[in-house]
Amino acid sequence: MSDVMHQASDADLHRYVDGESGHRERDAVRQWLAAHDEDAERVAAWRLQRQLLHARFDGVVRESLPAALSLRASSTTRFAISPQSPLTHPAAEPPLAVRCGSEQALGHSQVSAFVLGFCAALVLVCLLVFLHRG
Amino acid sequence: MNLRNEIELVTPALRRFAQALSSETEEVASGCGDDIVHEALLRALKFERPPRGLSVRLWLYSLICAIYRQESAESQAVANRIKLHRPHGLREANGGLWPEPLMAVTSALQKLDIETRECLLLVVLEGLTYNEVVDVLQIPMDVMLARLGRARAALSGQMKVASGPMMAHGQRQAPTAHLRLVK
Known part of the structure; x- marks a missing residue:
């Protein structure tokens, strides 16, 4: 791709925002955005969306794992399950347990x-x- | 590294993805996302080996997508009943304590259909490359880009008011005016 971009496609802009562009393509998109305010605003909005989504959901990654999701929580090496959601696990369903790694x-x-x-x-x-x- | 170690490493990110994906039902059961992750881990431990040459990480993301689609279809009746009782939209699980922009992005996310939502979250929240998303969702690259474009346009359209002056400035254009399918 040449450094001077004649027309930045939507795919070019998405790749640019998501870090999928090569060096030359990135430079070309930067030049394009400097000259095209509407596309620059769209790209800025997409970046804001990314920031907000991370701000909203990244806290989950920092939480300690619930016991039901921890493979090392139980000394009996059992992956115990405690169904809580009425949507995903009907109340009538008994607690599940699966043995993982019988040798271990x-x-x-x-x-x-x-x-x-x-x-x-x-x-x-x-x-x-x-x-x-x- | 064995399967269990790989699963342990990626589980926190899987929880984030599942909670974002299923945020529409958070008020019904805050553990809904965790239930999906749990089911994905069970299936992974049962089958032990990823299909299609996927890495364990990508395999688990694909399992979560499949499980959520299945659960959504099965719980559609329940979801409809909930919406009937909450005509003004769903509250956040923490009782609406999130700042307004974060409420707005969650609300906008809830309005996306599942295909566009999972595509957006895999790219934007989970940081998967385009090729990885294509592998996880088993869709062509142009379809993936089209979904990503639809998701971003929809979010922009729904968040103009709540996202401050920068987004408000963008009101001059229709959110989908510049979108076109990439072949």
Whole structure:
């Protein structure tokens, strides 16, 4: 595309606003907008829309995840679901649960608990034997 | 990086997208967007591998779009009932505490049809490239650009009053006067 743009199409303007233009195309659109107030106003309005949409919805990204959406929230490695919306989940629907990563379900916590329980039982048996002998 | 790690990374953005997409029903259930995300994560974990060579991120966006379309169709009757009781439009979930321009943009967003709204939000809010949006929505590039143009023109038209002097200045032109399909 030449640096001098004879006619900026709507696609050119959208690509410019959305960062899809190449360097040369960007420069050409800038020149076009400098000479065409109505298109410059439209582009400014589109940028304002972007700012307002981010101002309105970006807070959601900064929120901590609800437990129902966190894959690491539960120590049992279950992805528990708590349906809340009457629109998307009828009240009659039971809570869903899906097991994700059955291999991972036998994680460190389960192994540790098993070893700990075994040791405790061993100690208990030793103690009983010691008391009987005593 | 495994599937679960990839999902965890993108989940906050998915929540934003789903809430913006479903903002029309926020007052009915503030968790509506999260329910959509939840369903998308369930499907992703069930199927484990993205189709069509999509990345996990784009796959999840496409799942949210599909689920929202399905939910919208199913809950149309409910939505109509709500609108009957609120002839002056829907309140925000926080009881209308948002500043006026943010109320205006949300209200304008609600008036878009689903196809144009999801296209606008994927580009403008989620920052997807045009090629990524085309992959997510499985539509040709010219259709995507046409939807984007319609969405922006509609928002501009509906926000002139609320968006201050810059937009008010633009009232001289019809919002769709310069739009044309790009082939």
